[in-house]
Every structure is written in C-alpha cells, then in structure tokens.
Amino acid sequence: xxxxxxxxxxxxxxxxxxxxxxxxxxxxxxxxxxxxxxxxxxxxxxxxxxxxxxxxxxxxxxxxxxxxxxxxxxxxxxxxxxxxxxxxxxxxxxxxxxxxxxxxxxxxxxxxxxxxxxxxxxxxxxxxxxxxxxxxxxxxxxxxxxxxxxxxxxxxxxxxxxxxxxxxxxxxxxxxxxxxxxxxxxxxxxxxxxxxxxxxxxxxxxxxxxxxxxxxxxxxxxxxxxxxxxxxxxxxxxxxxxxxxxxxxxxxxxxxxxxxxxx
Amino acid sequence: xxxxxxxxxxxxxxxxxxxxxxxxxxxxxxxxxxxxxxxxxxxxxxxxxxxxxxxxxxxxxxxxxxxxxxxxxxxxxxxxxxxxxxxxxxxxxxxxxxxxxxxxxxxxxxxxxxxxxxxxxxxxxxxxxxxxxxxxxxxxxxxxxxxxxxxxxxxxxxxxxxxxxxxxxxxxxxxxxxxxxxxxxxxxxxxxxxxxxxxxxxxxxxxxxxxxxxxxxxxxxxxxxxxxxxxxxxxxxxxxxxxxxxxxxxxxxxxxxxxxxxxxxxxxxxxxxxxxxxxxxxxxxxxxxxxxxxxxxxxxxxxxxxxxxxxxxxxxxxxxxxxxxxxxxxxxxxxxxxxxxxxxxxxxxxxxxxxxxxxxxxxxxxxxxxxxxxxxxxxxxxxxxxxxxxxxxxxxxxxxxxxxxxxxxxxxxxxxxxxxxxxxxxxxxxxxxxxxxxxxxxxxxxxxxxxxxxxxxxxxxxxxxxxxxxxxxxxxxxxxxxxxxxxxxxxxxxxxxxxxxxxxxxxxxxxxxxxxxxxxxxxxxxxxxxxxxxxxxxxxxxxxxxxxxxxxxxxxxxxxxxxxxxxxxxxxxxxxxxxxx
Numbered sequence: 119x120x121x122x123x124x125x126x127x128x129x130x131x132x133x134x135x136x137x138x139x140x141x142x143x144x145x146x147x148x149x150x151x152x153x154x155x156x157x158x159x160x161x162x163x164x165x166x167x168x169x170x171x172x173x174x175x176x177x178x179x180x181x182x183x184x185x186x187x188x189x190x191x192x193x194x195x196x197x198x199x200x201x202x203x204x205x206x207x208x209x210x211x212x213x214x215x216x217x218x219x220x221x222x223x224x225x226x227x228x229x230x231x232x233x234x235x236x237x238x239x240x241x242x243x244x245x246x247x248x249x250x251x252x253x254x255x256x257x258x259x260x261x262x263x264x265x266x267x268x269x270x271x272x273x274x275x276x277x278x279x280x281x282x283x284x285x286x287x288x289x290x291x292x293x294x295x296x297x298x299x300x301x302x303x304x305x306x307x308x309x310x311x312x313x314x315x316x317x318x319x320x321x322x323x324x325x326x327x328x329x330x331x332x333x334x335x336x337x338x339x340x341x342x343x344x345x346x347x348x349x350x351x352x353x354x355x356x357x358x359x360x361x362x363x364x365x366x367x368x369x370x371x372x373x374x375x376x377x378x379x380x381x
Numbered sequence: 382x383x384x385x386x387x388x389x390x391x392x393x394x395x396x397x398x399x400x401x402x403x404x405x406x407x408x409x410x411x412x413x414x415x416x417x418x419x420x421x422x423x424x425x426x427x428x429x430x431x432x433x434x435x436x437x438x439x440x441x442x443x444x445x446x447x448x449x450x451x452x453x454x455x456x457x458x459x460x461x462x463x464x465x466x467x468x469x470x471x472x473x474x475x476x477x478x479x480x481x482x483x484x485x486x487x488x489x490x491x492x493x494x495x496x497x498x499x500x501x502x503x504x505x506x507x508x509x510x511x512x513x514x515x516x517x518x519x520x521x522x523x524x525x526x527x528x529x530x531x532x533x534x535x536x537x538x539x540x541x542x543x544x545x546x547x548x549x550x551x552x553x554x555x556x557x558x559x560x561x562x563x564x565x566x567x568x569x570x571x572x573x574x575x576x577x578x579x580x581x582x583x584x585x586x587x588x589x590x591x592x593x594x595x596x597x598x599x600x601x602x603x604x605x606x607x608x609x610x611x612x613x614x615x616x617x618x619x620x621x622x623x624x625x626x627x628x629x630x631x632x633x634x635x636x637x638x639x640x641x642x643x644x645x646x647x648x649x650x651x652x653x654x655x656x657x658x659x660x661x662x663x664x665x666x667x668x669x670x671x672x673x674x675x676x677x678x679x680x681x682x683x684x685x686x687x688x689x690x691x692x693x694x695x696x697x698x699x700x701x702x703x704x705x706x707x708x709x710x711x712x713x714x715x716x717x718x719x720x721x722x723x724x725x726x727x728x729x730x731x732x733x734x735x736x737x738x739x740x741x742x743x744x745x746x747x748x749x750x751x752x753x754x755x756x757x758x759x760x761x762x763x764x765x766x767x768x769x770x771x772x773x774x775x776x777x778x779x780x781x782x783x784x785x786x787x788x789x790x791x792x793x794x795x796x797x798x799x800x801x802x803x804x805x806x807x808x809x810x811x812x813x814x815x816x817x818x819x820x821x822x823x824x825x826x827x828x829x830x831x832x833x834x835x836x837x838x839x840x841x842x843x844x845x846x847x848x849x850x851x852x853x854x855x856x857x858x859x860x861x862x863x864x865x866x867x868x869x870x871x872x873x874x875x876x877x878x879x880x881x882x883x884x885x886x887x888x889x890x891x892x893x894x895x896x897x898x899x900x901x902x903x904x905x906x907x908x909x910x911x912x913x914x915x916x917x918x919x920x921x922x923x924x925x926x927x928x929x930x931x932x933x934x935x936x937x938x939x940x941x942x943x944x945x946x947x948x949x950x951x952x953x954x955x956x957x958x959x960x961x962x
Contacts, residue, residue: 170917173924180927183934235670242655242671243569326656327575330920338919341456342577342912 145356148349161350171335171351178332181321182314185253189310190303192254193261197302200262201269212266219259227252227323234324245325252324253314260309268302308366312359412444416723419458420474421710422451424536426743433739439730445723454576455479462488467717471724474535477528477709478578481519481903484531489713491521491530498725501732502533507751507862510534513709517900532711533728534749538678539707539890539898540582541700543685548672556699558590559583561673562650570672572665573650575657577915578901579675582706583650584643589621590703602896603702611896618704618899624907636907640914647918657919667692677708678887679746685884686745695880698887700894707898711749734866747888751866756859756873763885764857764877765825765832769868773797774808781812781825783876788812788827814845823879826851834879857885861892 152158165171196215200206218226231241234248241248276298280290296303318333330338332355339348428434436447452458455476462473462483475483483489496503514529521531542556548570555561562571562583573580589595595617602614624639625632655671662674667688676684681698688694712731714724730736734752741748742758753769760766765781765788774780774795782789784803793808795801803809814828819842824835826845833851837843843850856874863873877885886894904911 168913168917170920173927174920176924176927176931177920177922180930183930240569240655242572245656326572326658327919328651328656329922335916335920338916339912340460341454342908342915343456343460344909344912 142356145349145352148346149353150350151346153344153346161347164347165350165354174330174335175332175354177330178315181249181253181329181331182311184250185257185314186307186310188250188254189257189261190306193258193265193306194303197262197265197269200266201272215262216259218255223256224319224323227256227320230255231323241324242326242328245328249321249325249329252320253317256320257310257314260313261306264305264309265299265302268299272298304366308362312362315358316355410444411723411726414445414720414723415448416445416472416720416727417448417450417470418472418474418727419450419452419462419470421458422453424451424474424710424744424746425449426740429743432743433736435731435736435740438736439727442730443723443726447727459483462715467715468719470715471718471720472712472727473715474710474712477517477532477711478901478903480528480532480711480713481517483713484519484521484526484528485903487522488716489531490716490718491526492533492714495533499533499729499732501729501734502750505732505734505737505750505752505866506534507749507866508864509861510537510709510749513707513900514711517902519903528711532713533732534709534711535731536679536744536746536748537707537709538747539700539894540579540675540677540705541681541698541887542673543666543676543681543696543698544673545666545669546695546697556673557702559587559701559703561701562675563587563653565653567673568653569655571654571674572656572658572662572671573654573675574662575659577911579706580647580657580915580918581643581901581911582704583675584646585621585639586618586701586704587650588642588646595703599703606893606896611893615896615899618897621704622706622899622901624902624904626905626907637910640907640910644914644918648921651918651921663687666696667694669694677746678890679744681887682745682884685887697883699883700890700898702897705898706901707895708901709749751863753867753871756863756867756871759885759889760875763881763888764854764875766875767871768803769871770800770802771797781876781878782809783827783832784809786827786830788825788832816842816844818842820850825854825876825878832856832876836879852879857882857891859889859891862889 149161150157150159152160200212200215206212230252231248234241234251239248239251272295276294277290280294281287285293315331316333316336318331318337321329321331322334327334332351336348336351336355339345339351426432426435428437436449439445440447450470452461455478458473458475459479459482462470473483473489480489492498511529511534514532514534515527517528518525519528520526542561544552544556546552549555549566551566555564555566559582561567562573573583590599598610598614598617601610624636658665658674662671662676663680663684665671666674666684674684676698678698681696685696685698688696712728714721718724731740732750734750734754737748737750737752738754738758741755748755753771756766757769757772760782761778761780765783768782768784768789774782774791776791776794778791780791782791782803787803788811789803789809790812791808792810795808801808803811812824812826814826814833819840820826820835821840822835822838826833826835828845832854833845834854835850836852837850841850845851854876856876858874860873867873875885890898
C-alpha cells in the first residue's frame with residue numbers, strides 16, 4: 119500500500135469528528151427531544167415562556183459587553199507601550215502580563231477571591247463589581263496579545279507621514295493608528311466577548327453564586343439531570359457564537375475584501 | 382486445518398476447566414474478585430493521618446480487590462450511574478431521596494435475607510432509625526415498598542445553622558428561628574448551601590411558620606416536649622415537606638402554591654445573604670468571613686473541631702425550632718450487580734460497630750450503627766460515660782469514665798484486651814470530690830452519684846455548692862438510640878464536658894431535637910418545577926440597570942452604524958466625483 123500524503127490528515131479529521139461534530143450532534147439531539155427521547159419542541163417553549171431564561175441571557179450580554187469595553191480600554195494603551203521598543207527593551211513587561219496566563223485560572227480566581235475580601239471588597243456584598251474585576255483580570259491577556267502582535271507589524275512610516283502632513287497626535291491616533299490596528303481590536307473583542315457569555319467559574323467563585331451568567335445557568339440544569347433543557351440552551355449559545363463570528367468576519371473585511379482578522 | 386482446529390479445541394477445554402476451577406475457588410474465598418463501590422467523596426476512613434483504612438483492611442480480610450469511585454453530589458451520581466452500563470457498580474451510597482427515586486425507577490434490587498447476609502446490620506443498626514426507613518414508602522414494580530427493604534443505612538444527621546456565638550448580642554435567640562436568614566443585622570454574613578434541597582428548608586419553614594396552627598403546635602412542643610406534642614409537631618412538619626402526589630387537581634394547586642411561596646421567600650432571602658457556597662462555607666466561617674452558615678450536622682462537627690483546634694475559635698450549631706430536615710445516607714445494590722455476595726460482606730464489615738466507630742472517627746458524621754464501641758468513642762470526645770471493659774483507654778485522650786456512680790480518670794494506658802475495672806488504682810484514679818484538692822478549669826468531679834464541671838477561671842478548691850465554681854451536669858440521655866446495643870448494665874447517658882454540650886447535641890441529637898426534624902422525601906413529578914423555581918431564585922436580580930444598559934448600547938450601535946454607512950456613502954460619492962474630473 120502506497121503512503122499518500124492525505125493520510126496525514128486522518129488524526130485531525132478523527133479529532134474534529136470526535137470532539138467537535140459528535141458533541142454538537144448530541145446537543146442538537148438532546149435539545150429537540152424530551153426526557154423520554156421523543157422528538158419535541160418542549161424545550162423551545164419552556165425557554166421562551168419564562169422571562170428568567172431570557173433575562174439571564176441579557177445579564178450575560180451586559181457582562182460580556184462591559185468586559186470587552188473595559189478590557190479594550192485597559193489593554194490598548196498597555197499593548198501600545200509594550201510594542202514600543204523604548205519601554206520594552208528586554209520584553210520583561212510582556213512577560214509580566216502574560217505570566218498569569220500560565221497558571222490555571224481557577225486557582226487564580228480563588229486567590230482573587232481572598233485578595234478582594236482581604237482589601238475589604240466583599241465578594242458577597244459587591245458581587246457585581248467583584249465579578250467584573252475577575253472577568254477583566256482573566257481576559258486582559260487575551261486582549262493584549264492580539265493587539266500587541268498587530269502593533270508590532272504596524273507600518274511606522276504611515277504614522278510619520280501623518281505627522282508630516284500636519285496631523286496632531288490626536289488625529290494620528292484616531293485616523294491612522296486605530297484603523298491600522300482594527301484587525302487586532304476585532305480579534306481581541308471576539309476573544310473576550312464570546313467566552314465571557316459562557317463563562318461561569320469566575321462569576322460563581324467571585325460572586326458567591328449571586329451573579330448567574332448563561333454558562334452557570336446551563337450548568338444548573340445539567341446538574342439537575344435536565345439534559346434536554348440544558349442542551350437547548352447550549353444550542354442557543356452556539357447560535358449566538360455563530361452569529362458573532364459571522365458579524366466579526368463581515369466587519370473585519372477591509373476595502374479590498376480580504377480577511378485581516380487574526381482569528 | 383485439522384491441526385488448528387484441535388489446538389483451538391484444546392485451548393477452549395483448558396479455558397473451561399480453568400474458569401470452573403476459579404468458580405469453585407471463588408465460593409470459598411473472594412480472591413481474584415473485584416467489588417466496585419460508588420460513594421461520596423471523603424465519606425469513608427481512608428488511612429490518612431493514622432486513621433484506619435477501611436477499604437484496605439477489607440481487601441486484606443477477604444482477599445479481594447475494591448474499585449472505589451467517588452462523586453460530589455447526588456445528582457452527579459445519578460447522571461454518571463445512568464451513563465454506565467448495567468452491572469458496573471456493586472454498591473452505591475446516596476441520600477434517601479435519591480434512593481427513593483432509584484427504587485421507583487427500578488435501578489436497584491431489594492436486599493435479601495438481611496439477618497443472614499448482613500448479620501451485623503441486623504444486630505447493630507439503631508432500631509429507631511430502621512423504623513424511619515420503614516416509614517419511607519415508595520412504589521416499586523406496582524407495589525408499595527419501604528426503604529428498609531432496599532437500603533442499608535450508613536450515616537445520618539440533621540440540617541441546621543452553624544454560627545459564631547459572639548457575632549451579636551441576640552444571636553442565641555435569633556438562631557432559634559429561620560427568620561435569622563432574613564434579619565438585616567446579619568446582612569452579608571450568612572451563606573447557604575448552593576443546593577436546591579437544602580435551601581428549600583428555610584424557605585418553606587419561614588413562610589409556613591407564620592401559620593396559626595403551626596405556631597400553636599410549635600409552642601406546645603416548646604413548652605412541654607412530651608411524646609404526644611413532639612409527635613404532633615413532627616407529623617405537621619412532615620406534612621409540610623411532602624408533596625401530595627395523588628394527582629388530583631387540588632393537590633396540584635396546593636403543591637404549586639407551596640413552590641411559589643418558597644420561591645418568594647428565597648428570592649427575598651437572597652438579598653440579605655452573603656451568597657451560596659459549595660464547599661467554602663466550612664472554611665469561611667472559621668476565618669470569620671461569614672458568621673452564619675446553613676450546615677449538615679456532620680460538617681458542623683468538623684467545623685467546630687477545626688475552629689477550636691486551629692483558630693482558637695468557638696462555634697455553635699443549632700437546629701431552628703421552626704422545623705428542619707433529618708437526612709439519611711445509605712447503600713443500595715444496583716440491578717445487575719455482579720458481586721452481590723461480596724457487597725453483602727462489605728456492608729456487614731461496615732456495620733461492625735468497631736469499623737463504624739473508625740469511620741465516625743475519621744468522617745465526623747454519625748453512623749447508622751450503634752454499639753459499645755461507638756458509645757465509648759462518643760464519650761471520649763464529649764464527656765464522661767459508663768466504663769467499657771473491652772475498650773482501649775489512653776492517658777493522652779484525657780477521658781473521664783464512670784464506674785459505680787463514681788468518676789475516674791486514666792493514669793496508665795489500658796489496652797483493649799486487659800479485663801480490669803477502674804477500681805484498679807494502677808491504671809485509674811478516682812475523681813471523687815475532695816474539698817482539699819486543687820482544681821483547674823475543665824476538671825470534672827463526682828460526688829454522691831452526681832457530676833460537676835469545674836468552671837472557675839482560677840485554680841482552687843472551693844465549695845461544691847458554689848455555682849460560680851462547680852456546675853452540676855445533667856446527663857444527656859441517648860437510650861432511645863442505643864437501646865439494646867450496649868453491654869448489659871451500661872447506661873446510654875453522657876455527662877458532657879464544659880463546652881462540649883453543643884457539639885454532643887450536634888453529633889447525636891436527642892429525641893426532643895429530632896422531633897422538629899422531618900424527612901424530605903423525593904419531590905417526584907414536582908422535581909422539574911422545583912428546579913425551575915430554584916433557577917429563578919438563583920437568577921433573580923434587579924433587571925432595570927440591565928435593560929437600561931442594553932437599550933443604550935443598542936441605540937449607540939444604531940447611531941454608529943448609520944453614521945458609518947452615511948459616511949461611507951459620502952466618501953464613495955466624493956471618490957466618484959474625483960474620478961469624473
């Protein structure tokens with residue numbers, strides 16, 4: 119038997135089928151069956167007949183939007199500083215920001231809980247704020263990295279040209295730097311927005327289970343062995359993720375129609 | 382070809398003979414056999430820190446192997462159990478309501494001939510507790526059965542509040558009612574288990590305790606805890622817990638009303654508490670992050686011990702007077718289990734009072750089994766009790782024992798197999814009151830059949846009648862539980878050390894405390910509604926800022942998008958014009 123190059127793809131195809139396609143099929147199957155295994159729309163009706171379910175989704179949206187905005191606001195200047203050779207000669211500063219990512223996030227979050235309570239910010243009384251802090255802390259590296267890499271590749275001569283043509287630093291920033299780093303911003307935003315929608319360990323630990331995001335809501339139903347309803351909500355989340363991927367693709371296309379997003 | 386066939390035949394024959402031989406051997410002992418057990422995490426003595434390793438000892442005794450799997454919650458267990466193919470597990474441990482559900486769904490098989498197969502359980506399981514199992518009825522294959530026919534009891538306990546007795550002036554009064562969870566004095570100082578069934582308890586009783594009939598029964602029970610009053614109160618609480626499952630319209634309306642009331646109560650409670658916890662509550666109450674915590678009795682014992690030993694902090698446990706829950710964990714044999722005989726042996730091994738005592742020593746929960754060993758251990762922990770000639774007494778345990786109405790302490794290690802009595806002055810020293818002797822706080826003395834704790838701060842002797850110095854101890858009677866299981870003549874009464882009374886009540890609640898604890902049976906078909914109720918409670922929050930924020934975002938996005946499109950149009954038009962010229 120002759121070895122063909124396409125055999126090399128077998129492990130990858132197997133991996134995709136086992137860990138991506140089959141689970142999604144399972145989710146779809148459970149979402150549209152009832153506990154007895156018959157085809158039904160009960161989960162659909164159940165989801166939209168109780169405002170609590172939609173409310174949880176809306177709350178998750180608020181946390182996800184806020185998290186994305188705050189992360190971008192904090193991460194953008196940091197990425198600029200890091201990309202500037204003057205401040206970041208030995209890459210130590212990059213390391214400082216990336217290092218927390220090497221530690222498991224559950225351990226980090228438990229530690230954050232103790233730190234927050236120690237400085238007097240009670241995780242029980244201010245659960246909204248502490249959850250936000252935890253989310254920003256955990257997702258900041260995901261913003262800095264793509265921004266940092268696009269800024270390194272940024273064409274410096276365009277910035278100089280803009281100065282030469284009389285633009286002040288303010289105008290240069292908004293008219294030249296931001297458009298040039300747009301692909302980084304879009305991928306940073308997707309990296310934060312979508313995982314925040316479904317994140318639940320951070321909100322559980324840092325809000326003492328007071329803030330319920332969509333991820334923990336799904337988990338609640340799975341834990342009570344209601345797999346069908348849990349799967350239906352997981353399907354909704356999958357659809358939302360699909361929509362946001364579609365939208366980001368649409369927006370990250372530049373004038374020539376090519377894809378410039380990192381992800 | 383023929384040769385190959387004959388070889389195959391030979392191999393087959395050898396295999397058959399071998400397996401037959403193995404079978405014969407297996408009947409004699411259990412070597413080569415494997416028992417698969419599914420239990421809650423940290424729910425058996427496992428040999429850590431010098432405690433007994435129950436599983437290893439069992440393996441050695443019967444020459445078998447034990448596959449020991451664990452889970453965190455009953456619901457996880459149920460999910461996992463149903464995913465495995467039939468016959469994976471030989472023994473499963475779970476809580477009473479989950480066991481009811483499993484019996485109903487015919488996932489488990491009844492016990493056969495308990496007296497012959499599990500003689501220790503038949504002999505040493507507390508009679509009152511087995512009566513409770515007999516009172517828990519459930520449908521199985523069309524007929525009504527009770528839990529005692531299926532379940533071998535393991536541990537039991539109550540649900541109550543563990544609290545810091547110094548956190549406010551009125552706390553001792555406040556914890557007598559579930560109202561404390563709604564009390565603004567303790568805002569953000571309370572945590573509740575993140576479990577629907579546990580949170581259900583305060584919600585239910587906080588609402589229904591306003592009822593006039595409830596109040597009447599409760600005050601009758603509080604003023605005169607006679608048998609009759611206790612029974613009436615307990616029956617009423619039990620009725621509140623139970624969902625009416627007869628399927629009639631009125632029952633359904635009643636059940637849904639109950640769920641709605643609990644939902645309202647829990648939603649308002651959520652605003653007052655610190656939060657929900659899975660496992661952090663035990664630690665948080667010791668560090669002082671929270672002051673009150675809804676806890677199981679066994680966990681409370683652990684927290685009280687740890688707080689005293691490691692943080693020098695005193696905690697107490699109380700079961701509110703307006704009703705609580707009394708739970709039971711037990712073992713069942715799943716349908717299709719392959720090693721039923723070995724499973725019986727394991728259950729018998731666990732039910733041996735000596736092993737049950739080792740288990741209690743490590744886990745801290747109260748076993749279903751009663752007997753001399755367990756009573757002696759409880760005595761060593763919490764107070765003085767009658768002497769047990771078959772027990773080991775060590776000097777370092779600093780235990781007091783009662784013999785012929787006189788108190789003794791141990792001055793030389795007494796091994797288990799040495800049959801001596803406390804009149805032997807080489808090993809024991811009398812603690813009868815002596816007006817000349819010097820006492821320090823924590824000492825215990827006896828005088829004419831009565832027992833006293835020395836409670837004064839400074840050392841000294843003093844008068845036995847001086848209430849500032851000597852406190853008369855009332856015996857804590859556990860005979861309702863230990864009846865018939867102790868050596869002839871040994872009384873089931875413990876005289877608690879100063880400061881141990883509360884922990885003793887936590888470990889072994891007496892009849893009067895148990896009267897206000899009812900069993901929370903499986904919710905049956907209402908489980909789905911309760912889950913929805915719980916998810917609504919968990920997700921309940923002030924939605925106004927969320928709506929405002931989202932509408933502002935949507936408006937901003939719309940404006941931004943229109944601006945973007947308009948600008949783009951203008952730019953393209955301008956470019957077109959440029960091209961034209």
